[in-house]
Amino acid sequence: MAVPVIDIKKLLDGEEREMTMEQIHKACQEWGFFQLVNHGIPHSLLDGVQELFKEHYKNSMDAQFQDSAVVEMLESALSQGMNLSATKIDADWETGFFIQHSSHKTNTVTPPLPANFKETMEEFAEEVKGLAERVLEIMCENLGLEKGYLKEALAGGNGNGNSPFFGIKMCHYPPCPRPDLIDGLRSHTDAGGLILLLQDDEIDGLQVLKDDTWFDVQPIRHAIVIDIGDQLEVMTNGKYKSMWHRVLAKDDANRMSVAAFYNPSSEAEVYPPPQLMIMSAEHNGIDNVNAKSGYAYPKFVSKDYMKVYAEQKFLPKKPRFEAMSIVGHAVK
Numbered sequence: 001m002a003v004p005v006i007d008i009k010k011l012l013d014g015e016e017r018e019m020t021m022e023q024i025h026k027a028c029q030e031w032g033f034f035q036l037v038n039h040g041i042p043h044s045l046l047d048g049v050q051e052l053f054k055e056h057y058k059n060s061m062d063a064q065f066q067d068s069a070v071v072e073m074l075e076s077a078l079s080q081g082m083n084l085s086a087t088k089i090d091a092d093w094e095t096g097f098f099i100q101h102s103s104h105k106t107n108t109v110t111p112p113l114p115a116n117f118k119e120t121m122e123e124f125a126e127e128v129k130g131l132a133e134r135v136l137e138i139m140c141e142n143l144g145l146e147k148g149y150l151k152e153a154l155a156g157g158n159g160n161g162n163s164p165f166f167g168i169k170m171c172h173y174p175p176c177p178r179p180d181l182i183d184g185l186r187s188h189t190d191a192g193g194l195i196l197l198l199q200d201d202e203i204d205g206l207q208v209l210k211d212d213t214w215f216d217v218q219p220i221r222h223a224i225v226i227d228i229g230d231q232l233e234v235m236t237n238g239k240y241k242s243m244w245h246r247v248l249a250k251d252d253a254n255r256m257s258v259a260a261f262y263n264p265s266s267e268a269e270v271y272p273p274p275q276l277m278i279m280s281a282e283h284n285g286i287d288n289v290n291a292k293s294g295y296a297y298p299k300f301v302s303k304d305y306m307k308v309y310a311e312q313k314f315l316p317k318k319p320r321f322e323a324m325s326i327v328g329h330a331v332k
């Protein structure tokens with residue numbers, strides 16, 4: 001068993017279309033994670049992103065990381081005699097920055113990056129956003145939702161000026177002297193909608209938890225890894241699930257990853273669509289908060305969820321949804 005790898009080009013082929021749609025549907029239901037190949041984003045662009053980011057890390061980020069709090073934390077744990085531990089250090093061996101992308105071309109990328117890197121990231125952002133919207137359409141079709149439903153739900157409506165939150169987390173996991181004591185990124189589920197990840201084409205480390213087993217998300221050059229966030233889980237009434245994943249630290253390698261988040265806008269109301277109401281929650285295997293109504297989740301405003309998530313990212317997700325059913329009364 002392995003994280004599904006799906007050739008999305010086969011959707012264009014009459015004969016293979018149905019099978020490919022089914023593969024994606026199954027991957028969303030069973031894994032919450034899959035890898036797309038032949039997705040149409042130019043490979044030269046993906047190579048460019050990776051090369052420029054590795055270069056940027058060497059020139060402008062490495063020295064800072066060596067001085068960072070997490071490096072100090074590990075050193076101090078070691079000096080206090082922590083050597084073998086059943087529980088790892090409560091921090092992440094990673095460093096990076098966030099690019100907020102909007103279609104208003106003026107302020108696309110912060111922090112300031114070298115001009116060619118910035119341009120490449122703008123191009124990447126446009127491409128990956130397009131792919132996200134394609135995948136959302138596939139999900140709508142597979143779930144029997146009307147065309148454009150998920151895109152509109154993530155944008156918080158179809159009015160002028162409504163748009164999803166779209167941003168890119170640029171991350172490096174530098175070599176770590178003690179990967180047995182700290183993870184690159186602790187186990188979590190993602191908060192938002194759809195996450196599209198360009199991971200290092202050589203160095204592994206990302207793992208997803210399925211049926212109590214950790215599976216490697218194997219690096220495949222030029223593939224885009226897709227995963228489902230908590231709020232998209234809600235928008236599918238739990239038919240698709242956000243899954244636990246983590247990044248292991250490595251003692252001999254520096255892994256890069258570029259994660260694009262296509263999330264609900266902060267004001268979006270997040271709730272299960274009536275079309276996906278379920279008659280029997282038990283029957284569908286959903287560990288639900290609100291079985292009687294047929295909705296497995298409450299209705300809430302995205303920014304309220306993000307507040308709770310910021311404090312509870314590495315904790316079980318059910319209490320986060322439960323917290324929303326209290327806040328959620330405000331939303332009709």
Ligand SMILES: O=C(O)CCC(=O)C(=O)O
Nearest residue numbers: 169190199206247257259
């Ligand atoms: O770096 C990766 O491969 C995964 C990153 C991730 O899971 C996240 O940023 O939420």
Ligand SMILES: [Fe+2]
Nearest residue numbers: 188189190245
């Ligand atoms: Fe994640």
